[in-house]
Amino acid sequence: MAFREPIDLIVRGGTVVNADWQGAADVLVRDGRVLALVEPGTYRSADTRGVTEIDASGRLVLPGGVDPHCHVGFTSGEFTSLDDYRQATTAAVFGGTTTIVDFAIPRPGQQPADVVAAQRAKADQGLCNSALHACVVEWDDTVPEQLRSVVADGVVTVKMFTTYRGETMADEKTILNVMTTLRDLGGMVCVHCEADHIISDVQERGEAAGAISACHHADTRPELAETASVAEILAIAESVAAPVYFVHQSTPEAVDLVARARSRGVRAFTEAVAHHLVLDESAYAGAHPERFVCCPPLRSAPTVAGLRDRVRMGQVATIGSDHCCYDTAQKESVSHDVRAMPNGLPGVETRMPVLFSELVVKGGLPLGRFVEALCANPARLNGLYPRKGVIAPGSDADFAVWDPSLTYEMRSAALHMATDYTPYEGLTVTGRPVTVVVGGRPVTDAGRLLDPTPRGRHIRSGALDRALVC
Known part of the structure; x- marks a missing residue:
């Protein structure tokens, strides 16, 4: 069955990986939150104007x-x-x-x-x-x-x-x-x-x-x-x-x-x-x-x-x-x-x-x-x-589209931290995020900063009672 509700962003063709589940799914986002995970290719809308699409084919979509x-x-x-x-x-x-x-x-x-x-x-x-x-x-x-x-x-x-x-x-x-x-x-x-x-x-x-x-x-x-x-x-x-x-x-x-x-x-x-x-x-x-x-x-x-x-x-x-x-x-x-x-x-x-x-x-x-x-x-x-x-309906639309096979050397000159070194200098690394979405907005893509607008907020933590079960 096609999913037709209006959205702002769709991540298509990737493998979504949560802690307790992973599988092929398209991620639908509206107003900065995950609206739904749907079977690949099943989203249909008569009006796709203003919808941002990210192609995650062959890639992982991690929280x-x-x-x-x-x-x-x-x-x-x-x-x-x-x-x-x-x-x-x-x-x-x-x-x-x-x-x-x-x-x-x-x-x-x-x-x-x-x-x-x-x-x-x-x-x-x-x-x-x-x-x-x-x-x-x-x-x-x-x-x-x-x-x-x-x-x-x-x-x-x-x-x-x-x-x-x-x-x-x-x-x-x-x-x-x-x-x-x-x-x-x-x-x-x-x-x-x-x-x-x-x-x-x-x-x-x-x-x-x-x-x-x-x-x-x-x-x-x-x-x-x-x-x-x-x-x-x-x-x-x-x-x-x-x-x-x-x-x-x-x-x-x-x-x-x-x-x-x-x-x-x-x-x-x-x-x-x-x-x-x-x-x-x-x-x-x-x-x-x-x-x-x-x-x-x-x-x-x-x-x-x-x-x-x-x-x-x-x-x-x-x-x-x-x-x-x-x-x-x-x-x-x-x-x-x-x-x-x-x-x-x-x-x-x-x-x-x-x-x-x-x-x-x-x-x-x-x-x-x-x-x-x-x-x-x-x-x-x-x-x-x-x-x-987690990537689930109602969660913040924060996720990283990950290329699991890209291999490169870690170099401080290519990083963005406010220092002159990394302890991993020269380490051969496989896998990295290629597109990162924060609150439903693509912020980085292919090593470029797409949106420099500071929209960060302090997040209030809730009581931990449910989390603290051994």
Whole structure:
């Protein structure tokens, strides 16, 4: 039966891939939302004036990526990353990502709710939509009301750190209090887990031995620091029956701790990030070790292989970028001491293409699992599903038309991030988005920016209760 309702856009001839279904379908869009998926060639209309058509023959049509871990214009110590919302979201859409989740991290003396409001106001600079994680560093009598306020405003996740003493590190009682408060508000704590006391001790010994520069970074933040902290945070969450999400887990042992807790009924979730799945600590022996300084650091090749296995086993819920857009000059300025270096790698543009190539093309990961980890689950665990992360009637018309066989070399000069390097320089990559649609508008096509109009908006997250089922 022909479908005849008026539309604005049709994507014809592609294979639609959702987390739980894939097949040949034409995608019909009206007023920025998916109207229907129909059998190929069955749409008929007497008036096609004003209808944009995209030919996706021989290509995949994926939901726009949801990157659950981006730092835009992020200040840490003496350094601020170099991008704003316009630059970060431009890079995102060229890489097939159509929603980013940024962090509102307070500096000393700032209040969490005030930082959320300030960061949220920047969202309309973007080419695509964005959501936020709040952050709490220290508990006081004002925090419960601040958390109620930010959740009411659609920010339902709060990041906390167990490292970076004196800057963003929160103590165990603060973490417990925030977990308990968010549990009752339908939200969730997201934790950066590295045991600060272990790291401090190792770094002091490294300094004494003259081994504290960028090339020694992997040794200064050992795997044990991560697993020790994960075990402690899981115990706190289990004690108060609160959900918890672990950002950028970098070792199979850490992922296994979370999986075992989930088997006991703890609502615990693992996020991995692209560079921990693709790169290893051999990068610190290269010409520019400072470019690869991130926390947790890149791990050994066997550890990377074990982490990839956990992705294939379904133990990793989401895969983000942990995008931090510093450049080489910023990193080189303090490369003699990793304790003072800006931590983080640029990656919002490269996340989906690199992982498609490494995990799907080379690693055999099913397409549905790829979409689940990079689109659907990030949307679910940030209260954005089914508006984001799926191609279905009523969802936002955000998707990437993907050429799965196009092979090329990753080069920083061809990217759009506000930095002078990519950690994947020279990597042979297969598969990339050729056309990206945001809110029913084709924004990029064949490497060109079609529509530079900043129509991004802050997206309110909903309560997470339904998403947090083990």
